[in-house]
Amino acid sequence: MIKTSFTLILFSLAISTLSVPTLAAETTPKTDFPESFTTSATAKVGIKSAWYDNATTRYAHGVLGDAIEAGSLHAKTTDGRTLSVTLDTAHVFEDIKTRLADLDGDGRNEIITIRSHNQKGGQIAVYGVTASSPNTLSLVASTPYIGQTYRWLAPVGIADFNKDGAMDIAYIDRPHLAKILRVWSYKNGGLSQVAQAQGLTNHSIGHDYITGGVQRCGADASMITVDSNWTRLIKTTYGGGKLTSQDIGSYTGAASASAALNCQ
Numbered sequence: 001m002i003k004t005s006f007t008l009i010l011f012s013l014a015i016s017t018l019s020v021p022t023l024a025a026e027t028t029p030k031t032d033f034p035e036s037f038t039t040s041a042t043a044k045v046g047i048k049s050a051w052y053d054n055a056t057t058r059y060a061h062g063v064l065g066d067a068i069e070a071g072s073l074h075a076k077t078t079d080g081r082t083l084s085v086t087l088d089t090a091h092v093f094e095d096i097k098t099r100l101a102d103l104d105g106d107g108r109n110e111i112i113t114i115r116s117h118n119q120k121g122g123q124i125a126v127y128g129v130t131a132s133s134p135n136t137l138s139l140v141a142s143t144p145y146i147g148q149t150y151r152w153l154a155p156v157g158i159a160d161f162n163k164d165g166a167m168d169i170a171y172i173d174r175p176h177l178a179k180i181l182r183v184w185s186y187k188n189g190g191l192s193q194v195a196q197a198q199g200l201t202n203h204s205i206g207h208d209y210i211t212g213g214v215q216r217c218g219a220d221a222s223m224i225t226v227d228s229n230w231t232r233l234i235k236t237t238y239g240g241g242k243l244t245s246q247d248i249g250s251y252t253g254a255a256s257a258s259a260a261l262n263c264q
């Protein structure tokens, strides 16, 4: 009898030990875009993960390696609810991966996306959960459309680059054409542009990834991109109301940009 109980206890321990990683890991939901799934290990309330779904060919731009874009955005909350938004047919999410950040500092993540309109081109579109619509994803902030069809932007990332307490979103406006780094700050419930610099890019036509991103070395957040010729890695900081760029070495492919992101 005692032996049986002991075996049962051991068996229970084995089961619980086995179950821990399964329960702890956030599993990727079934979606047309599994690579778009992002999850936060630190979210305590609100949105914990996000992903795109509903593949569509209705916007045939194709700069991300194919002409298949997403028609819907989904999020899972820390209390287990799934929230969704489906775009009207004039729009797609022309993006690779969802991004989570707490833009307004209320302790809850927003989702930062690239949304494109079939006549007006791309924009940054931020979705979140509002008090008046707690069971859906609402558009809570956006940048203006670039203004023309088949014009795109590629995010560098989200951080409070100048440490003024307001979160900033950095992106390259038209990475194949204009090559302008723009920084927008979230203040008073909306986004406004605070700085820009020319001659920088982070995406080449056909790449299904964005090069560079936010470098976090110590307390500083910097923007890593390449120069307009794809030969040099450029680190840009935002402070004192302006952007300052520094050549930090040769760009020799994706690995060189990854090394820069890892403070090497």
Ligand SMILES: [Ca+2]
Binding pocket: 101, 102, 103, 104, 105, 106, 107, 108, 109, 110
């Ligand atoms: Ca928030």
Ligand SMILES: [Ca+2]
Binding pocket: 159, 160, 161, 162, 163, 164, 165, 166, 167, 168, 185
């Ligand atoms: Ca800031």
